[in-house]
Amino acid sequence: MTSRPVRDLFATFGGEPGGPVPGTATLHDFGHDIAKGLPVNTYTGISDCYDLLMSSGYYDHDAMAHAAAAVIGERRQSVLELGVGTGMFVESLVKASPEFEITGVDFTPEMLDIAEKRIGDDAALIEADVTSMDLDRTFDAAISSGGVWVVIRDEGDVMLGTHMYDYDDELQGLQNVNRHLVPDGLLLLSIQDMHRDFSRELEDSIVYSQSVSRADDPVDEHFTIEKEYRFTRGEEVIAEQTLHLGFYRRGLMDEMLDLADFEQDGIDESGQFYVCRKAPVVESG
């Protein structure tokens, strides 16, 4: 269904899916040794079914878009969505704030094909990895709404959830986003609960189920989960995908945002977004 070339997704990490995973690591070398054998988290396997799940109420895109528009405000116009997926959040954002000039990036071509049909007239869509994108411009605000990053409620505090498995890629991604923001530009990350097992009947006798298992990680501050998405009709598996998602508890989240030159404003009034701000450049001397 896609007209875009299929890329060698594993070449990036120099490994094979399910390839050898070294058993011991310190936090420092965690990213270097363990993550490199894992596949990149594209949504290729479930792109065709993704909207069935989303339109069943998985996210309330309209409420999230209104909250994001309120934070961004009228003063800011250009918005970059990180992990635009099939474009459902952007569709709501356009309704909430028609004056926004929106760009969406995503590295799953099949998701972008669907987004193109949905919001191609309202947003610029770019196939890119946030760790390496170079869009040659800056934005007033960047948003990840259930996208590349989220913020997870964690026993009265929060932690950073991410599609990037590797500490270095994580930092590089955040630094790259910072580089694409104007001075004082905003980064909004949607807030959600931790991923958990559940299933739900969708239309056309299709059942969606997700199961989550925690990887056997050497350190708790940065742990990972495997999340399996599966769409079935009766005995038939229609679509499935396994993602390897990373989580950074508060100390490391603070460290990363700090290293990527973000200040943290915290949770917005609606409770739906965690708001960061590009830190001012400190003049030396």
Ligand SMILES: C[S@@+](CC[C@H](N)C(=O)[O-])C[C@H]1O[C@@H](n2cnc3c(N)ncnc32)[C@H](O)[C@@H]1O
């Ligand atoms: C949950 S989905 C999209 C959610 C979408 N914002 C929405 O509201 O429907 C997350 C998306 O992030 C994309 N993604 C994950 N890691 C990425 C990366 N490093 N660079 C670009 N896109 C990425 C995936 O391809 C996927 O389409």
